[in-house]
Each structure stands twice: as structure tokens, then as C-alpha cells.
Amino acid sequence: xxxxxGRSLFVDKLYEIDAVETRRRLALVMxxxxxxxxxxxxxxxxxxxxxxxxxxxxxxARMAVGELAEALAEHEAKRAPxxxxxxxxxxPPPAPIRGARLxxxxxxxxx
Numbered sequence: 001x002x003x004x005x006g007r008s009l010f011v012d013k014l015y016e017i018d019a020v021e022t023r024r025r026l027a028l029v030m031x032x033x034x035x036x037x038x039x040x041x042x043x044x045x046x047x048x049x050x051x052x053x054x055x056x057x058x059x060x061a062r063m064a065v066g067e068l069a070e071a072l073a074e075h076e077a078k079r080a081p082x083x084x085x086x087x088x089x090x091x092p093p094p095a096p097i098r099g100a101r102l103x104x105x106x107x108x109x110x111x
Contacts, residue, residue, distance in 0.1 A: 030054075 010029040017025070030050065037046040 007031075010025055010032075012023070014022070030053070033046055033050055037043045037050070040046070
């Protein structure tokens, strides 16, 4: 089936692909836009669109981080606190080591 005029390869089956492939396609289309802008000698409209999209992505990522951090804090607040660790056992210090005593030697008796 021929592609409608003005429709890019980048948007084909866009809503059928997973998150990893979507990120790849986003990186690919952004690289293609940068290359096209460079080839055109710095197309202001294309550069402006790229900057706007990058700003929107950054804003969305920051909002997502904030929401996830808040959800995690709420989850942690609802959890039962961990039981306190038992105090370490009091172990008496080892006795000092003194010189070893050798057994007494008895004189040998001859038969």
C-alpha cells in the first residue's frame, strides 16, 4: 500500500511498537532532523522544533521523576517499620595470655 503524501517512514506503525522501539525511532528521527538542518545550513524552523521537543522531553522526564519519587515515598510511609536490630551481645574481653607452663621433668631412673 503506498504511503500517503507527507507521511514519513518514522510514523509507520508507531502505535504498534513497544517502548524500546519507540525510543529508537525517536532517536533516529531526531538524528535525521539534525542532519537535515546541518545540510540546509542551519534551518531555523527545524532547529526550533528540535529544541522545543527536547525541552518537552526534559520537562516530561522531570515530572515523571517527581511523580515516581512521591509514589515511592507514600509506599515507604505505609510499610510497617522494620523491627529494630537486637543489641549486640556483651562478650567479655578475652583473658590475657601469660607465659605457658611446661610440665615438670622428673629425673630418669636407671634400671
